[in-house]
Amino acid sequence: MKKLHSIMSLFVLTIFLGCSSDESSNIDLDGVNAPANVSALTTVTQDNSGKVTFVPKGEGVTQYKINYGDGSPESVYFGAGGTTIHTYKEGVYQSKIIAMGISGKTTEVIQPVVVSFRAPENLKVVITNDISISKKVTVKATADFALFYDVYFGEAGKPEPISANNGESVSYVYKEAGTYTIRVVSKSAAIKTTEYTEQFVAKLVLNPTTSATTPPNRPAGNVISIYSSKYTNVAGTNFYPNWGQSGGYSEFDLNGDKMLNYTNLNYQGIALADNVTVDVSGMDYIHMDVWTADLQKLETSLISKTNGERPVVKDLIANQWTSIDIPISAFTSQTNFKVADIFQLKLVGTPAGKNVFIDNIYFYKNGEALSTAAPTPTKAASDVISMFSDAYSNVPIATWRTDWSAATLEETAVAGNAVKKYSDLNFVGIEPTATIDASAMTHFHVDVWSADFTEFRIKLVDFGANGVYNGGGDDKEHEIKVTAPAKGSWVSLDIPLSDFTGLTTRAHIAQLIYSGNPSGAHTIYIDNVYFHK
Numbered sequence: 001m002k003k004l005h006s007i008m009s010l011f012v013l014t015i016f017l018g019c020s021s022d023e024s025s026n027i028d029l030d031g032v033n034a035p036a037n038v039s040a041l042t043t044v045t046q047d048n049s050g051k052v053t054f055v056p057k058g059e060g061v062t063q064y065k066i067n068y069g070d071g072s073p074e075s076v077y078f079g080a081g082g083t084t085i086h087t088y089k090e091g092v093y094q095s096k097i098i099a100m101g102i103s104g105k106t107t108e109v110i111q112p113v114v115v116s117f118r119a120p121e122n123l124k125v126v127i128t129n130d131i132s133i134s135k136k137v138t139v140k141a142t143a144d145f146a147l148f149y150d151v152y153f154g155e156a157g158k159p160e161p162i163s164a165n166n167g168e169s170v171s172y173v174y175k176e177a178g179t180y181t182i183r184v185v186s187k188s189a190a191i192k193t194t195e196y197t198e199q200f201v202a203k204l205v206l207n208p209t210t211s212a213t214t215p216p217n218r219p220a221g222n223v224i225s226i227y228s229s230k231y232t233n234v235a236g237t238n239f240y241p242n243w244g245q246s247g248g249y250s251e252f253d254l255n256g257d258k259m260l261n262y263t264n265l266n267y268q269g270i271a272l273a274d275n276v277t278v279d280v281s282g283m284d285y286i287h288m289d290v291w292t293a294d295l296q297k298l299e300t301s302l303i304s305k306t307n308g309e310r311p312v313v314k315d316l317i318a319n320q321w322t323s324i325d326i327p328i329s330a331f332t333s334q335t336n337f338k339v340a341d342i343f344q345l346k347l348v349g350t351p352a353g354k355n356v357f358i359d360n361i362y363f364y365k366n367g368e369a370l371s372t373a374a375p376t377p378t379k380a381a382s383d384v385i386s387m388f389s390d391a392y393s394n395v396p397i398a399t400w401r402t403d404w405s406a407a408t409l410e411e412t413a414v415a416g417n418a419v420k421k422y423s424d425l426n427f428v429g430i431e432p433t434a435t436i437d438a439s440a441m442t443h444f445h446v447d448v449w450s451a452d453f454t455e456f457r458i459k460l461v462d463f464g465a466n467g468v469y470n471g472g473g474d475d476k477e478h479e480i481k482v483t484a485p486a487k488g489s490w491v492s493l494d495i496p497l498s499d500f501t502g503l504t505t506r507a508h509i510a511q512l513i514y515s516g517n518p519s520g521a522h523t524i525y526i527d528n529v530y531f532h533k
Contacts, residue, residue: 034105035061040097041163042113044147044189050088050115052147052189060101067096069113074098088115090189113147114166119192120146125184127200133319134205134293135174142167143186143194150187154180161185174202204293204355205319211257212289212321212359224278225362226270226345227260236273243269252357259359265295265349270361277305277341281332283363284423284523285325292316295354298324302331303344310334311348325521327423328363329408366451366523373417374447374490374527385436386530387512390417395432402429406520420526427515430529435463436509438497441531445494448485449525453516456482456524458493460500461511477513478503490527497531 038058045051056064058080066075068086070093075084077100093113100106120143130136141149143166150161153172164170166186174180184196215230225231227239239260240249245267252261262268272278280286280302290298295316303309310331316322331337349356377384377391386392388400400420401409405428410421422428438444448456459477478500485491497506512529516522 032101032103032105033060034103035059035099035101035107038097038099038107038109040066040095040111042095042111042147042165043163044115044187046187046189046191046193048117048189048191050090050117050189051085052088052113052115053083053085054095054097054111055083056097056099058099058107061099062102063100065098065100067098069093069095088113088189090115090117114145114188115147116145116188117190118145118188119190120144120186120188120194123184123186123194123196125196125198127182127198129201129203130171130205132205132209133173135177135202136171137174137180137182137200137202138169138171139164139182139184140167140169141184141186141196145188145190146186146194147188150185152183152185154182177202177204206293206355207252207261208254208259208291208321208357210321211254212259212291213323215287215360215362218364222366223362223364224280224283227361228359229258230360231362234272234276234278236276238269238271238273241269241271243267245269246353257359259291259357261355261357262347262349263355264353265347265356266352267349268347270345270347272343277343278363279340280328280342280363281338281340282365283328284365285327285521286361286363287323287325288361289359290316290322290324291320291357292322292354293318295349295351295356297350298356299346299348299350300324300326301346301348302339302342303346304338305341305343307336307338309344309346310337311346313350323521325424327408327523329410329423333408333410370414370449370451370525372490373415374419374449375492377445377528377530379530379532384530384532385438385441387430387432387436388418388420388529389527391528392530395436396434398431398433400428400430402431405429414525417527421523422514422526423523424520425514425516425522425524426520427513430512430514431510435507436531438506438509438531440533441497441506442533443494443496443531444500445492445528445530445532446526447490447492447528449488449490449527450485450516450522451488452518452522453485453487453524454483455517456485456491457513457515458482458495459511459513459515460497460503460509461513462503462505463508463510477511492528 036059040054040056043053061080063077065077095111095113097109123143125141139151146166152161179201182200186194223231225233247264250261299311299313301309301311312326312330314324386394407425407428408423412421459479
């Protein structure tokens with residue numbers, strides 16, 4: 001193992017002191033990369049003193065030192081987030097930023113330092129709007145004899161400038177589009193500075209510049225498509241029925257890729273042709289891709305011809321496509337709602353009056369179907385502490401879905417065997433009524449089935465003797481990752497508790513957490529959850 005430099009940041013030192021001698025002796029730092037993206041902001045006081053401040057930054061850095069490039073001794077190492085000050089005579093210097101990571105590996109970059117007692121001259125400023133991110137403005141300023149510059153972006157409540165090295169760029173995202181007074185102050189070591197002011201319009205990016213991700217190949221029987229060039233759409237759909245909505249509608253063409261564009265959206269209907277309904281009770285999800293510059297949330301309602309409508313709300317991410325997959329169970333789990341005769345959809349924007357682009361609206365089901373029960377456990381009951389299994393007596397469970405989870409839980413059965421079904425899974429917590437003493441156990445077991453996951457993760461949390469999370473003791477989340485698990489068949493995971501790295505005590509198991517990928521867009525079935533020896 002590599003030795004670490006004797007001067008380390010307090011944070012890193014604390015981590016190592018917190019490890020037992022056995023654990024720390026097994027830490028292999030050779031595989032840790034050297035620091036990356038190392039640079040430094042250099043500023044100078046405007047008093048003809050030549051006093052320069054270095055503010056270094058980088059990724060994976062625990063400490064820095066500076067070779068000032070003027071023949072003077074290098075700085076001592078200082079921690080990430082720190083600064084160092086050096087006084088120069090007038091001149092141009094090639095300083096060196098030396099960044100060290102936790103492994104002891106270093107990265108060095110050259111940083112020019114211009115110290116001039118003349119005010120900056122020939123100041124040139126270029127201000128541009130970002131072509132893909134709304135309200136993002138970038139400033140680049142260059143001047144002779146300058147070392148750095150300050151930019152005042154002119155937004156209310158933002159009086160402090162943002163600084164950049166001479167010739168480098170600095171960006172800022174405004175809260176609202178509009179016209180702002182941008183002031184650039186170019187600085188050298190001289191008392192006098194040089195300024196530039198411009199009235200500049202921060203603009204919304206009004207439409208996407210790239211298409212949504214192309215939907216996957218699916219058998220025709222697994223898709224009911226409303227609007228998508230990938231699949232065959234239900235004929236005769238009206239994407240702008242007269243429901244008294246205030247917004248506008250057009251079909252936007254992005255280099256041959258067509259999509260729906262709703263402007264000034266308050267609510268919007270999508271109506272199938274007269275006397276046409278679709279039965280989506282056999283589907284697993286409704287999917288749509290949504291792009292917006294400023295819409296925060298989109299509410300989607302399925303409307304039945306016989307039993308009303310039910311909404312589901314999803315958050316959107318500005319300036320990029322948001323792929324939404326809503327489980328059909330998120331609608332049918334609402335009181336007295338059936339989806340056998342869907343004839344309309346309704347979209348509601350929050351806040352109202354924003355602009356949105358939508359593509360690839362379709363219902364789909366996964367290719368495989370779960371029809372077989374999980375393998376029957378064979379461990380003796382005396383060697384098992386069971387949380388969920390038809391084969392054993394189970395300890396009391398306070399919840400199988402903690403309220404901080406976005407997943408939908410369905411208690412169901414397969415081939416007569418009870419299983420837990422989680423749809424729209426991001427992560428979900430399971431908590432026993434009382435902590436579980438698994439200190440005599442050697443393994444954790446679970447059977448899991450999914451048609452669409454690409455990764456599955458399990459966390460065990462031992463609260464420690466005090467019974468309080470983050471209150472002392474072994475109260476961390478200890479995780480196991482299963483990459484590329486088999487799809488469409490039961491995966492039996494029998495994991496040695498020793499594989500949960502850092503799980504040093506097992507006497508107060510208070511949480512079990514499942515998560516996986518694609519996050520928020522897949523379904524898993526769970527059975528036979530138990531500890532055993």
